[in-house]
Amino acid sequence: MEGDSDGSTIKHIYITRVDKMRVAVPPPAEQLSIVGLVGKIDDRITLLRETNATLESIAQALFKSWFVDFDPVRAKMEGRTPEGMDEATAALFPDGFETSELGEVPRGWALKPFGALLAHSIGGDWGSEQPEEKNTVRVAIIRGTDIPDLQSGRDNRVPIRYTSEKKLSTRQLQDGDIVIEVSGGSKDQPTGRALYVTYDLLKRFDCPVEPASFCRLFRPVDRATGVLLGQHLRFVYDQGKTWEYQNQSTGIANFQTTHFLEKELVAVPSDSVLNVFSETVRALVDRAITSQLDELSQIRDTLLPRLISGQLQLPEVADAH
Secondary structure (H helix, E strand, O other): OHHHEEOOOOOEEOHHHHHHOOOOOOOHHHHHHHHHHHHHHHHHHHHHHHHHHHHHHHHHHHHHHHHHOOHHHHHHHOOOOOOOOOHHHHOOOOOOEEEEOOEEEEOOOEEEEHHHHEEEEEEOEOOEOOOOOOOOEEEEEEOHHHHHHHHHOOOOOOOEEEEOHHHHHHHOOOOOOEEEEOEEOOOOOOOOOEEEOOHHHHOOOOOOEEEEOOEEEEEEOOHHHHHHHHHHHHHHHHOOHHHHHEEEEOOEEEEOHHHHHHHOEEEEOOHHHHHHHHHHHHHHHHHOOHHHHHHHHHHHHHHHHHHHHOOOOHHHHHHHO
16 A cells, blocks of 8 residues: 555545555455444444434433423313322412513523623633643643534544633533534524533543634533533524524634523423423433443444454454353
């Protein structure tokens, strides 16, 4: 391969030489065995992704029912038992609505601006590609484009860079934080994609993690509120509502963060309802098996070239497992 490449700094291959390259190919029977093994791993990865999508759908359905449609409240108003919950949980919900200055809300609940439910909010960081005088700390930096991959457990492309201790002290992500994309998007995709951060997600990195400069860190006032805000952001994005909070300048769409934090209203229930919702949804989030997806993807990508080249034989793989 080295003899077929050229370039003093960045090596490249002449396309006219590709058809002359020799590639090691296993015997047909071995090829079928390799395809069968890799296919089983791919099937398992697909199943795990489908499981994660189902868990996310359940969490969103619960959020919509309780905090958008107010199904349990409406059921009690009509003298019905709320569906899908036990008596103890149903008893936590009011049986009517009241009108607040900001709109109609279940009795005893409140509509609060999103920003009022945050303890800390700050823009992201980008650091430097290599260590420098001030940027000495190795960090993983989550960009907006990484959010869908991290949510689905797909290949991790989060860049590793270097930042200062001072910047990291106010931007290092913690369990329960939210990363929101505030710049980028396209004519078909609004800004406002958000990622709810968990211990499991942070463990996928061998260094501290920060949001990128085109993102922002939202730190909720407490863990239970963070679960609610994470689901709220997912819902408004999927509904296309974040289009209302962006402007366009020099070809780049920007999320109007200040406007969003002041104007976007969140239905905040009693502490008892919030705690039940948080515990239920957080359990669903924690069951999302993204770490297993990473491990299986790495196993597949490591095994395949070694199997094709003959460095590893299938009986050795069988013995290893």
